[in-house]
Amino acid sequence: MKAEIERLKKERNAVILAHNYTRGEVQDVADYTGDSLELARRATAVDADVIVFCGVYFMAETAAILNPGKTVLIPEPGAGCPMADMINAEQLRALKAAHPGAVAVCYVNSTAEVKAECDICVTSGNAERVMATIPRDREILFVPDRHLGSHISAKEGRDYVLWPGYCPTHAHLTLKMLEDARAAHPGAPVMVHPECPKQIRDAADVQLSTGGMCRFARESAADTILVGTETGILHRLRKENPGKTFIPVSDTLVCPNMKKTTLENLADALREMKTKVTVPADTASRARRAIEAMLAVG
Numbered sequence: 001m002k003a004e005i006e007r008l009k010k011e012r013n014a015v016i017l018a019h020n021y022t023r024g025e026v027q028d029v030a031d032y033t034g035d036s037l038e039l040a041r042r043a044t045a046v047d048a049d050v051i052v053f054c055g056v057y058f059m060a061e062t063a064a065i066l067n068p069g070k071t072v073l074i075p076e077p078g079a080g081c082p083m084a085d086m087i088n089a090e091q092l093r094a095l096k097a098a099h100p101g102a103v104a105v106c107y108v109n110s111t112a113e114v115k116a117e118c119d120i121c122v123t124s125g126n127a128e129r130v131m132a133t134i135p136r137d138r139e140i141l142f143v144p145d146r147h148l149g150s151h152i153s154a155k156e157g158r159d160y161v162l163w164p165g166y167c168p169t170h171a172h173l174t175l176k177m178l179e180d181a182r183a184a185h186p187g188a189p190v191m192v193h194p195e196c197p198k199q200i201r202d203a204a205d206v207q208l209s210t211g212g213m214c215r216f217a218r219e220s221a222a223d224t225i226l227v228g229t230e231t232g233i234l235h236r237l238r239k240e241n242p243g244k245t246f247i248p249v250s251d252t253l254v255c256p257n258m259k260k261t262t263l264e265n266l267a268d269a270l271r272e273m274k275t276k277v278t279v280p281a282d283t284a285s286r287a288r289r290a291i292e293a294m295l296a297v298g
């Protein structure tokens with residue numbers, strides 16, 4: 001199957017991008033594996049006719065928005081993100097109408113139509129840097145993740161209007177799971193994703209995007225690290241750091257949508273050139289402004 005994917009990839013002049021949460025075998029055939037920020041950047045620099053995006057739908061939409069001349073495929077179009085679907089454009093327009101003059105900020109985990117309504121986008125990897133560029137006297141609407149929003153708002157020391165969205169996968173993590181993991185591995189640092197609820201973030205040692213976790217794992221002197229995010233990241237952490245041990249805080253942290261991409265449907269996508277991800281031109285150009293405003297921050 002891997003050889004077949006390699007052959008089809010050459011035939012189609014395709015590049016495969018995979019999120020850190022996808023299955024290990026999918027990450028292994030990808031040209032680039034990363035978090036939303038790394039993949040959004042990569043999507044702007046891709047020299048291929050076809051981008052196959054292994055992840056969830058909003059990520060493939062982002063790649064399509066940034067690459068209007070290229071064909072973007074998603075192997076499993078039913079791979080959605082429940083958090084992204086917790087707000088739609090109409091709801092955001094109503095929120096903006098209730099807060100005239102506010103800056104609308106969306107986490108990249110949002111639909112294209114929501115991005116199109118926003119001034120700027122953030123990822124968990126760059127949210128602090130991006131938010132620091134917004135003048136302190138402006139009111140901020142932050143959608144859809146209330147946990148990432150409250151995390152950055154506390155770091156910045158200013159309030160945001162938070163949309164009550166959340167990631168159902170990270171919401172699984174409980175304080176008891178974290179305490180049990182600490183007790184079983186005393187001294188091991190705990191890293192969690194900022195999509196986790198506040199009590200979990202507060203109980204952890206560091207709160208990092210998956211890209212940040214990969215850096216922390218490389219640079220930390222610890223030989224055992226507890227990982228509080230979707231378990232797909234463990235594949236990359238273990239592959240990149242063979243001398244270290246990575247323990248999931250809970251092995252129940254599995255995003256079913258991230259697991260929908262398999263080697264089989266990835267090969268089918270390349271073979272049959274499906275499923276093409278398109279965004280209406282007007283929505284794409286408005287959403288692109290918000291994404292490019294984020295990428296300009298670096």
Ligand code: SF4
Pocket residue numbers: 021056080081082083084109167168169170195230255256257258
């Ligand atoms: S892990 Fe959470 S935020 Fe990420 S795709 Fe799954 S549901 Fe969405």
